[in-house]
């Protein structure tokens with residue numbers, strides 16, 4: 005087997021991880037989750053979830069990845085715990101699964117770039133979404149998005165992922181920042197800022213039962229946790245920089261981009277008197293496209309917004325494909341590009357059914373969100389917190405000035421608060437899956 009690749013620079017690793025984290029989750033899902041869960045009250049809980057649960061969990065993945073220098077499946081064996089490789093298998097299969105439908109949504113985004121440029125959705129944004137979201141066209145663009153993802157991963161860790169995310173991540177921040185500055189000029193956008201930035205404590209207390217799992221789920225998804233993506237990226241470190249410092253940079257940048265997306269979306273919606281609360285996978289596309297259709301220079305704004313979304317989606321998709329590719333690159337003699345193409349084709353095929361109907365896509369999403377992600381994160385946490393404890397603490401401290409106390413505090417979180425939070429989320433997620441399945445059974449009977 006040839007020499008395993010490593011990141012060329014520390015910034016390269018950080019930007020690749022930020023690229024993985026910043027995705028459809030931030031720009032598309034986050035503002036609408038916020039809208040559906042009571043506005044700024046949701047953000048308070050979300051921020052707590054990101055820093056108290058997401059950040060320690062991310063460090064847990066980093067610690068496993070950097071120490072093992074292997075893909076998620078082989079990492080456990082390499083650390084001397086062969087039995088735990090089933091956790092790596094779960095994560096790898098989940099990455100496979102998520103990418104299958106993520107790529108279908110990526111295809112919609114490509115469609116909306118074109119649709120904005122030509123003004124195709126200006127006469128009716130709801131009908132437009134209905135027409136493009138499912139069917140042969142959606143399959144075609146799913147293929148295009150997948151081909152782009154394969155192209156980057158085939159080029160390798162440094163030449164493909166590191167180089168492309170170094171361009172994509174700054175572009176996302178600049179374009180989104182530009183849109184946020186423009187949004188300040190909107191008449192009547194002020195109500196949007198108030199809704200978004202001033203939490204209402206009564207709403208928070210009254211709805212904590214539904215806000216909490218949504219916030220924790222969103223925190224995992226947006227930080228790319230549970231599927232071995234961060235584990236895999238950390239396995240290419242081959243250097244002794246501080247994991248807590250790098251992790252903190254990644255978490256802060258990701259949060260910043262999510263909040264920035266809200267500073268674009270909410271003023272737009274409020275200036276046009278649109279309620280941000282409606283849920284559903286299509287809501288973001290329908291509402292925003294409807295808004296662009298009414299704004300001066302809406303075509304240009306639409307193109308810029310959806311280009312941001314495409315860059316964000318692509319830099320996340322490559323991290324998902326990399327998880328699966330890394331396993332085969334580490335274990336076979338075939339070239340990375342052959343493997344990436346073959347895997348891309350297989351994942352494409354798995355995603356095809358979800359391109360034929362929104363209810364199917366929403367099932368794919370629910371299984372990932374409510375079951376695979378929390379289960380996988382929980383297993384990783386138990387491994388680091390209770391099984392591989394001493395080595396994990398030493399690994400966390402490697403390359404840092406972090407004292408015993410800081411490492412112990414982290415370990416305490418990883419053993420108790422974090423898995424409990426995840427467990428509650430998992431149980432609530434299972435309940436919501438059961439409700440969904442019940443509804444389905446009723447519809448069939």
Ligand code: TRP
Nearest residue numbers: 025027028029225226228231320
């Ligand atoms: N974080 C990405 C987003 O916000 C999605 C993503 C990429 C992801 N890799 C992941 C989610 C791994 C879970 C696990 O869109």
